[in-house]
Amino acid sequence: MKQFIKSPATVGAIAPSSRALAARMVDWIDFGAVDVVVEYGPGTGVFTAEILRRLKPDATYLGFEVNSTMARHLRARFPRITVYEDCAANVRGRLQEHEHGAVDVIISGLPWAVFPEDIQDRILSESVEALADGGVFATFAYLQGLLLPAGMRFRKKLTSLFSTVETSRVTWLNLPPAIVYRCKK
Numbered sequence: 001m002k003q004f005i006k007s008p009a010t011v012g013a014i015a016p017s018s019r020a021l022a023a024r025m026v027d028w029i030d031f032g033a034v035d036v037v038v039e040y041g042p043g044t045g046v047f048t049a050e051i052l053r054r055l056k057p058d059a060t061y062l063g064f065e066v067n068s069t070m071a072r073h074l075r076a077r078f079p080r081i082t083v084y085e086d087c088a089a090n091v092r093g094r095l096q097e098h099e100h101g102a103v104d105v106i107i108s109g110l111p112w113a114v115f116p117e118d119i120q121d122r123i124l125s126e127s128v129e130a131l132a133d134g135g136v137f138a139t140f141a142y143l144q145g146l147l148l149p150a151g152m153r154f155r156k157k158l159t160s161l162f163s164t165v166e167t168s169r170v171t172w173l174n175l176p177p178a179i180v181y182r183c184k185k
């Protein structure tokens with residue numbers, strides 16, 4: 001909440017996601033086959049905890065978090081992870097810099113609705129490029145925005161970039177209720 005008041009334009013949500021939504025973000029992914037996972041906007045680490053619960057001990061977790069307070073908290077809470085205090089749009093640059101190969105999974109907690117379209121486009125196209133063939137991308141959207149023009153445009157971007165996009169059932173135990181887009185490259 002404090003971080004939302006300080007930076008509403010990047011935090012984009014008044015409360016962290018629920019554990020129910022976090023589980024739905026990851027429960028469709030076969031983590032046994034995952035060597036590198038990237039998370040955008042981990043914030044307080046609700047999705048991070050669910051990812052780490054499932055991730056193989058020798059697999060790599062890379063987070064992209066622009067908020068330095070949150071990045072610091074995440075590193076302290078989860079010592080095994082790497083958190084870049086950087087924009088998700090720089091994912092490929094960071095992967096190259098640190099000699100990581102293609103990524104198996106990208107989990108996004110980004111507040112898409114507060115981003116201008118060119119930033120949305122850049123992050124999405126960089127993500128597709130960063131993913132291995134058959135790699136997967138998960139992101140959520142709040143129920144109330146789905147039928148608004150911006151929400152419909154965002155879904156269209158996903159379907160034009162990924163080979164399949166599935167929509168989960170609604171997670172009612174979240175403030176506000178949300179769905180997950182499950183995308184495969």
Ligand SMILES: C[S@@+](CC[C@H](N)C(=O)[O-])C[C@H]1O[C@@H](n2cnc3c(N)ncnc32)[C@H](O)[C@@H]1O
Nearest residue numbers: 010013016017041042043064066067087088109
């Ligand atoms: C809506 S919060 C989500 C936090 C957490 N994943 C959750 O669901 O509760 C969005 C997070 O994305 C971060 N963020 C915003 N813009 C970003 C960007 N361009 N790149 C990386 N992180 C960003 C914010 O600092 C914030 O922590």
